[in-house]
Amino acid sequence: MKIVTRFPPSPTGPLHIGSARTALFNYLFAQNGGGKMILRFEDTDKTRSKKEFEEDIFEGLNWLGMNCSEVFHQSERILVYRKYLEKLLAEEKAYYSDESKVTEFKSENDDSEDPSETLIDAPLRVIRLKNLKKVIIFNDIVRGEISIDTTELGDFIIARSIEEPLYHFAVVVDDFEMEATHIIRGEDGIYNTPRQILIQEAIGAPRPSYCHIPFVLGEDKSKLSKRHGAVSVNEYKMMGILPDAFLNYLALLGWNPGTTKEIFTREELIKEFSLSKIQKSGAVFSIEKLRWINREHLKKMSLADFKKLTLNYIPKEITSLPEWSEDRLTRLLPDLKERIYVLKEISDLGNGGDLSYIFDKPQYKTELLLPKKNKSNKNILSTHLEKVINLIEKIDASKTINKDTVKEAIWDYANEKGRGDVLWPMRVALSGKEKSPDPFTLSEILGKEATLSRLQNAISLLKG
RNA sequence: GGCUCUAUCGUCUAUCGGCUAGGACACAUCCUUCUCAAGGAUGGAAGGCGGGUUCGACUCCCGCUAGAGUCACCA
Numbered sequence: 001m002k003i004v005t006r007f008p009p010s011p012t013g014p015l016h017i018g019s020a021r022t023a024l025f026n027y028l029f030a031q032n033g034g035g036k037m038i039l040r041f042e043d044t045d046k047t048r049s050k051k052e053f054e055e056d057i058f059e060g061l062n063w064l065g066m067n068c069s070e071v072f073h074q075s076e077r078i079l080v081y082r083k084y085l086e087k088l089l090a091e092e093k094a095y096y097s098d099e100s101k102v103t104e105f106k107s108e109n110d111d112s113e114d115p116s117e118t119l120i121d122a123p124l125r126v127i128r129l130k131n132l133k134k135v136i137i138f139n140d141i142v143r144g145e146i147s148i149d150t151t152e153l154g155d156f157i158i159a160r161s162i163e164e165p166l167y168h169f170a171v172v173v174d175d176f177e178m179e180a181t182h183i184i185r186g187e188d189g190i191y192n193t194p195r196q197i198l199i200q201e202a203i204g205a206p207r208p209s210y211c212h213i214p215f216v217l218g219e220d221k222s223k224l225s226k227r228h229g230a231v232s233v234n235e236y237k238m239m240g241i242l243p244d245a246f247l248n249y250l251a252l253l254g255w256n257p258g259t260t261k262e263i264f265t266r267e268e269l270i271k272e273f274s275l276s277k278i279q280k281s282g283a284v285f286s287i288e289k290l291r292w293i294n295r296e297h298l299k300k301m302s303l304a305d306f307k308k309l310t311l312n313y314i315p316k317e318i319t320s321l322p323e324w325s326e327d328r329l330t331r332l333l334p335d336l337k338e339r340i341y342v343l344k345e346i347s348d349l350g351n352g353g354d355l356s357y358i359f360d361k362p363q364y365k366t367e368l369l370l371p372k373k374n375k376s377n378k379n380i381l382s383t384h385l386e387k388v389i390n391l392i393e394k395i396d397a398s399k400t401i402n403k404d405t406v407k408e409a410i411w412d413y414a415n416e417k418g419r420g421d422v423l424w425p426m427r428v429a430l431s432g433k434e435k436s437p438d439p440f441t442l443s444e445i446l447g448k449e450a451t452l453s454r455l456q457n458a459i460s461l462l463k464g
Numbered sequence: 465g466g467c468u469c470u471a472u473c474g475u476c477u478a479u480c481g482g483c484u485a486g487g488a489c490a491c492a493u494c495c496u497u498c499u500c501a502a503g504g505a506u507g508g509a510a511g512g513c514g515g516g517u518u519c520g521a522c523u524c525c526c527g528c529u530a531g532a533g534u535c536a537c538c539a
Contacts, residue, residue: 435500
């Protein structure tokens with residue numbers, strides 16, 4: 001049996017973390033079993049469905065690399081549902097029901113994009129399913145056997161009219177026609193399952209396997225929603241989270257491989273994923289851990305790939321700086337890659353941050369050149385810096401200026417005179433900062449010329 | 465409220481009756497170090513409560529408690 005899973009978002013809001021995680025589990029399971037996942041937009045609610053959300057969801061899935069070759073829209077399948085509706089009506093498994101009162105519904109859902117008060121303009125005739133009022137027992141891959149009495153459901157409504165099927169009906173027909181073998185969805189789907197099984201039995205569809213996965217929760221342990229902050233996938237993309245890192249983290253929310261392994265490539269995830277390892281209880285979303293995982297992925301990335309990404313995040317304030325050059329950026333990359341968790345930090349380093357001094361003469365007060373401990377006088381410090389210049393100039397022209405050669409040239413002198421007295425002013429001269437990478441790394445990034453001129457500047461300041 | 469589900473460090477989790485309860489994130493301290501970051505080491509930190517079953521329960525059963533979800537002519 002070929003595995004077919006489905007991801008059926010309703011385009012009533014942007015792709016959020018919870019849905020992305022549900023999609024991921026469907027994707028991983030299908031890929032793992034050599035099957036496929038289909039994407040189905042459940043847009044039968046014309047008032048709430050928006051094209052822009054559909055695009056957001058589609059792009060989000062693309063970004064995460066979960067492209068689906070088969071994409072359906074329920075709004076385009078009205079005739080299909082109609083066919084099944086007519087069949088049910090003919091077999092008297094469903095019937096038209098005249099409704100006397102118009103029901104009014106007030107949305108209380110925080111997540112809803114709607115204005116919160118909606119009045120449904122209700123037609124007087126609807127289609128109801130004849131409910132045999134039995135106890136439905138189904139097996140859930142995560143939770144085992146679940147039994148729910150459908151008596152109080154009554155003869156529930158399956159369509160507003162012959163051409164306006166409701167969610168449950170459309171879902172069951174689609175899952176049947178698209179031959180879905182596994183329904184992997186959020187645990188709130190548990191309550192939907194009995195009535196969907198009732199519809200299945202009425203139309204003569206086989207029962208797929210059910211797998212209800214726990215929620216992704218907010219800090220307060222309630223289902224993750226807008227009030228918890230950044231919940232849409234796009235926000236994480238903007239932040240500079242890597243798609244594979246995001247997938248990696250999402251997979252670990254509610255699933256684990258049974259080993260202590262935490263960093264996975266997409267391929268490893270697919271290979272090791274199994275539904276039986278899914279957790280029963282909800283998992284709180286932690287941005288901290290996501291950042292850490294992103295960092296681990298960043299570490300494993302090649303410098304060339306990192307450079308491509310970096311270029312997208314370098315702000316204008318930096319590229320318009322007098323000493324800006326791509327070469328210098330390239331030399332900065334190894335250190336930068338070690339320091340950041342998310343790509344957005346690169347932009348944040350722009351204004352007066354740790355990137356601006358790389359591409360412009362540092363501005364600082366002379367006092368900063370004085371080491372905190374063992375304050376030596378300015379004359380001694382400027383002598384040290386002069387010597388440093390001298391030593392760097394003497395580096396054999398056949399050798400390039402890099403952190404190793406500079407360190408080699410200066411180390412003995414610094415050791416002899418006190419590393420703090422030599423290295424601190426040297427580092428401040430190059431960075432203008434109290435905190436920065438070490439002076440050897442800085443001189444490699446800046447290059448010989450800029451290094452020497454910054455040292456010279458510092459000497460003038462000390463003598464001034 | 466009815467119904468359904470869940471319950472191990474602050475968080476993500478391991479344990480499928482033998483536990484000195486393991487790992488990761490975060491946190492703290494120390495080391496390394498001119499500063500920062502990184503790295504290394506160490507540490508604090510958990511089985512909701514009460515009954516059973518058992519030689520032995522975090523693990524199995526029951527009750528309670530707590531939390532979540534769900535009860536539409538939304539999906």
